Amino acid sequence: xxxxxxxxxxxxxxLFIGRILAQAGLEEDKQVTWLPSYGPEMRxxxxxxxxxxxxxxxxxxxxxxxxxxxxxxxxxxxxxxxxVVPGGFMFLNSSIIPDTAALPSRADIRILRVPINxxxxxxxxxxxxxxxxxxxxxxxTPVVSDAAIQAALAGISTKNHELKELNEKALNIGYQYxxxxx
Amino acid sequence: xxxxxxxxxxxxxxxxxxxxxxFFGYPITPSTEIxxxxxxxxxxxxxxxxxAESEVAAINMVYGAAxxxxxxxxxxxxxxxxxxxxxxxxxxxxxxxxVIVDVMRHGPGLGGLGATQADYFQLTKGxxxxxxxxxxxxxxxxxxxxxxxxLAFDLADEYRNPVILALEGISGQMMEPVEFMPYRPKxxxxxxxxxxxxxxxPKVNIVSYVLANEAGxxxxxxxxxKIERMRAAEQRYxxxxxxxxxxxxxxxxxxxxxxxxxVDILRAEGIxxxxxxxxxxxxxxxxxxxKYSRIRGWLSVELSAxxxxxxxxxxxxxxxxxHFFGRQGGMTPDPEDVAEAFKMALHNELNAGGVR
Numbered sequence: 001x002x003x004x005x006x007x008x009x010x011x012x013x014x015l016f017i018g019r020i021l022a023q024a025g026l027e028e029d030k031q032v033t034w035l036p037s038y039g040p041e042m043r044x045x046x047x048x049x050x051x052x053x054x055x056x057x058x059x060x061x062x063x064x065x066x067x068x069x070x071x072x073x074x075x076x077x078x079x080x081x082x083x084v085v086p087g088g089f090m091f092l093n094s095s096i097i098p099d100t101a102a103l104p105s106r107a108d109i110r111i112l113r114v115p116i117n118x119x120x121x122x123x124x125x126x127x128x129x130x131x132x133x134x135x136x137x138x139x140x141t142p143v144v145s146d147a148a149i150q151a152a153l154a155g156i157s158t159k160n161h162e163l164k165e166l167n168e169k170a171l172n173i174g175y176q177y178x179x180x181x182x
Numbered sequence: 183x184x185x186x187x188x189x190x191x192x193x194x195x196x197x198x199x200x201x202x203x204x205f206f207g208y209p210i211t212p213s214t215e216i217x218x219x220x221x222x223x224x225x226x227x228x229x230x231x232x233x234a235e236s237e238v239a240a241i242n243m244v245y246g247a248a249x250x251x252x253x254x255x256x257x258x259x260x261x262x263x264x265x266x267x268x269x270x271x272x273x274x275x276x277x278x279x280x281v282i283v284d285v286m287r288h289g290p291g292l293g294g295l296g297a298t299q300a301d302y303f304q305l306t307k308g309x310x311x312x313x314x315x316x317x318x319x320x321x322x323x324x325x326x327x328x329x330x331x332x333l334a335f336d337l338a339d340e341y342r343n344p345v346i347l348a349l350e351g352i353s354g355q356m357m358e359p360v361e362f363m364p365y366r367p368k369x370x371x372x373x374x375x376x377x378x379x380x381x382x383x384p385k386v387n388i389v390s391y392v393l394a395n396e397a398g399x400x401x402x403x404x405x406x407x408k409i410e411r412m413r414a415a416e417q418r419y420x421x422x423x424x425x426x427x428x429x430x431x432x433x434x435x436x437x438x439x440x441x442x443x444x445v446d447i448l449r450a451e452g453i454x455x456x457x458x459x460x461x462x463x464x465x466x467x468x469x470x471x472x473k474y475s476r477i478r479g480w481l482s483v484e485l486s487a488x489x490x491x492x493x494x495x496x497x498x499x500x501x502x503x504x505h506f507f508g509r510q511g512g513m514t515p516d517p518e519d520v521a522e523a524f525k526m527a528l529h530n531e532l533n534a535g536g537v538r
Binding site: 019022023026029031032033034035036058059060061062064065 | 184185186352355356357358359436439440442443446514516517
């Protein structure tokens, strides 16, 4: 069982990353849950979602101790850093979250910094930053197959051919970046 | 084929598949995906979606449509559900089949949107006036939401009674894989009682009251018989690892899922514990619960100040300890918190038997 927590500002596509991961789990006929954050946080400008992918029936769909955390802004990073399980992973949007000693950190989890906004900007499409992050996550912490992620992404964006190609490209750029992180 | 779907949307789709062709409602978060889905899809199946001016109007539209023999539904959330109570009481008295979805938000008062189950008393003890009971079903997964929506329409028609689906806001928003099995309606007699206003059948008049006391009591006695029939036949529950259990958690809906994870944690520590999950909140599954007479201690896990725990106590009697653990205001406990609460609450019983 793998538990994801993906958090950031509304509009950064955090719910969408979770949606693709959950759909990819379904493509492999796994048990999945997707749960958006709901409450004043949304109004305060942050959004988050919990995703669980498991081989067996899922009890609680609420993720408070993620194996894999994806933090798209500084408030989310500060809030959820203590909650990642030891040995877990935290992917950061380093375009927004500064690399400063003033921020708390942890030595017992792997923290990976990815400048997704710059990478998306270089691609000429700022809005695919979240898909780039998805590619990095898939390269470093694959829970489902690459094919399942690709199928899930294609399945959701099939109506718009141009967008589909862009998403594929962004996923691949993220994937390559993730591979380079080792 | 399985697809990912939000709980609220799955309920709306299941209602359409079950032949619901009329929806009246007033949108309120976190139930709004239901009217939204109905607004999009109802026309395609030849039905009518209508946004009422208020919940009071919506429940009375539902009342009228049910009297005409149509499968009809409304969906709301806690404060809106409160506004509908007068209508639910009248619908019970008029013996009309209606399906109501209550996607709970917390209270008292306006209440936020976080997970809560604090409508339990209002749902199960008669939120409106008079001696009545709707059937109340509490799904825990999106798949179960579909199954129970199908069932709700059949039960409503069978008993000519309001049936309520109750779920937490986060369950309505949650996506899970879902498959729509073909809806197979239960064989039920035609609705000869319906005020259809056509053909040459005898005139029917649907009323919810009679003024003469003697006749009024006869009505009450008739309804009481129906309540007893429903109580006997419609108790539903699920269990998890109860076969050799010495202790049990009891929880419904999202709490049932959290408690299920807590059972695994406690089992890993060698404690023989299981989960009893009521699916019908009314009728409360007393018969099923009483089968587990060997249970040495119960913990009711709820997102409220402790409501269902009263029914657990009434069911198991005073000979067995029944404790309560809950969170409120939209907060949910982690499974670890539930496991810890269990060990604290049933400390004496655990030690008396020795941890096994």
